Amino acid sequence: MSRVPDNVNIRDLSLPGTHESCALYEGSSAGFAHCQNRNLQWQLTAGVRFLDIRCRAIDGAFAIHHGPFYQQLMFGDVLSSCYDFLRKNPSETILMKIQQEYSEDRDEYLRIFRTYMDDKGWRSLFHISRGYPSLGEARGKVVLCSKYPWVGEGLDFDDFDVQDDYDDPTQDEKKKEIVDQLNNASDASAPRSSLYVNHVSANGGFPWGWTPWSFASRLNPFTKSVLYQAPAIRPRVGVIAMDYVDSPDGDWDTADIDGIAAVSRLNEFRRPTLEVGKSYVIWNRHTGRAMDAGTAQSNVVQWTYDGLPQQCWTLEKGYADGIYTLRSERSGGLLSCKPGQTATHQGHDYHFWQIRPASNGGFHIHQDYAGLDLHIPRGSLDNGAGLEIDANTQYDWYTWCFDERVDINQSDAPGSLDIDFRVVQRGDLTYQGVYTLTNTGSETLTSWALDVTLIEGVTLDTVKGAVAGARTAPLPGDPQQADDKGAFSRLETVTLTGDQPLTPGGSTEVLCEGRLPQPGAEPAPWHIARVS
Structure with missing residues (x-):
């Protein structure tokens, strides 16, 4: 978005988006809870600018769910990913829709939301207003919108013009609705009164209907072909929210950005000043x-x-x-x-x-x-x-x-770390786990780190292996939650800094020991390895 003029209102943009942006884990749903193959970092780097975040209110925090299925993320993890992306790309903006999922206490949900915004310090990440901002006003920020319920501030998703026939439509019905909404958005004269949202996604329902993938493998290629029929100077199409956004041609798990490009190319661009030698x-x-x-x-x-x-x-x-x-x-x-x-x-x-x-x-x-x-x-x-x-x-x-070049193939980058975590020993209330980190890139990594965020109630007491120390500063907005023994609780992301280089193909292990909140609990930390 760096070349889209500042004065363009976000309701007049063409925004690639994802439906159920964090639904990477199907659990026991037989595929019905699985909607994406790529995580938020990949989505944002590849050009996705609309996120659909489903929050379950539980134990004073937001766990990310698709229906009853926990997606191995907390809301703080989502915000951390957005913060990191916008810090590196301040010309961009992210439109985030949040809604309550798999919990019913509305008052508790709103109280937890305010805790994230104010007590945990995340308010500064957001652009919050009842009106649609210009891109210049929204750059470097997450534009807040919400539904089920509206959180009392920011944009109300119910005010958007939305096509979301998700409940087991026929292919022909859904295709017609997608095209009709594209035409509605394109025909609306700018400035529009609302933002158009067009869901390419659908779900037939467990156990006999079509899964999200069954629909996406057919609807994604259809939608891409319709979008590419549009001239690049046509009016904007609004948000196009896709399942399996990396599979625009209906092929499984391809890391392909053609569907994203088909949307983003329809924006108005400023012409850059070209530089010799660049x-x-x-x-x-x-x-x-x-x-x-x-x-x-x-x-x-x-x-x-x-x-x-x-x-x-x-x-x-x-x-x-x-x-x-x-x-x-x-x-x-x-x-x-x-x-x-x-x-x-x-x-x-x-x-x-x-x-x-x-x-x-x-x-x-x-x-x-x-x-x-x-x-x-x-x-x-x-x-x-x-x-x-x-x-x-x-x-x-x-x-x-x-x-400018954007790296969307992290596994092919000069420096890239692959992570494997396994539990090697478990007591009633204790565990030992091992991270194996492998350099899958083409260059030696002289500086690397492992960020570990812990499941509710799990602690990280000791760390052994190829790390210089077990603690650095927590992410912005995450309070210190160490107990009197120095253990870390859920609200802190622990950064383990490597103290030895990793050659291409080389591996190292990091041993973690800690406590569990109850017998039989899984430590299951959320983690990301990075070149620092």
Whole structure:
């Protein structure tokens, strides 16, 4: 959102979203409680900007649930993820809908909400108003909205214009409702009076109906195809809330952002000032796909964004002012294209370009010698479609956007940690657990950390292994809850800092010992390993 103008109101944005954003665990539901394959960190990094958070009021806190099924997160964990993302990306905003789930005491729910906001210090994370803010007002903040119940401040989700036929619709019924709501949002003149929300999700109901995946595997590809039929300059579509947001083509667990890109490309963008020597991801305004130098071929094609070096291009000065070359970070070759041929990244002529301003924040990439413009032939949406040059620039598949690289493939990053936790010994009220951390990246990690947040009533008393210490400062808003023996309770995230490097493929173990609130309880900590 860094290139969307500040004065655009959030109700006039196109926002990729997730339904049941934290529902990664199905429990004994046979798939009916499972709605996502990717966690909040991945969703936010990939471009999701609307979160649907379901909170169960229990023991003075909010546990994240889908119906009766606990999702191994607490509300503080959700807020910590949002805080961390916005701290690193202050130009962004997150629209968060919270609602009560699997609990009935409304007064207790509201009291707990106020505890999070005021006693635990999370209020400063939010933009709270009864009116829709502009993007400039909301940047760096979580915009609060709520339903079932409205929490008495912030936006009321019941005021939104919502399509959410979730209760076992037929495919044809649901598809029609999705298209009708897209048309409603697009046809509404700006500024709109409310925000349009379009749920692509549905659930047939346990035990005989279709699961969320059964619907998503069919509705996600349908919705993506409808969105890509829209010109990039069409009016905004509001929130598109998806199950299995990483599976836009109906394939299981693909970490694909095409569905997200199909929504976000429909926003109005400011044109950036390009800098010589800077690396860019260059994506097509019509297809939302990135210019890709491939891994085994010399042709330059379009491909779903994956954040890898073949999709990064360095802008370099050419033989005169206003003339440039684009160098592939993968091959080191220059983008070139002869008339009637497919673009390559290994050419030695036809490689000088003029970068000319185009509509809606984009550019035309104009071949200097031939006088023709780079484009996707006939606006093809196919991965692998080759780039060509032509004289006609009236279509938006001749328009290219320049953005900075975002890493959505953490497992392929130079530094990345994989976590495995297992209980190795259990007493009536004690446990021993072992974290195994493996460097799955391509570079040695000289500095790393493990953040551990504990289930209600579980303590972390001692830590042994490859860590420098068992405690650093808690996350903002988390009070100190150590008892007189120095044990940590639920409201604190404990950071364990590594004290030895991890080579690629290397592993280390960290032993944790603590107490349980009752016999038979599971320690089941929530955790994230990170390169610090």
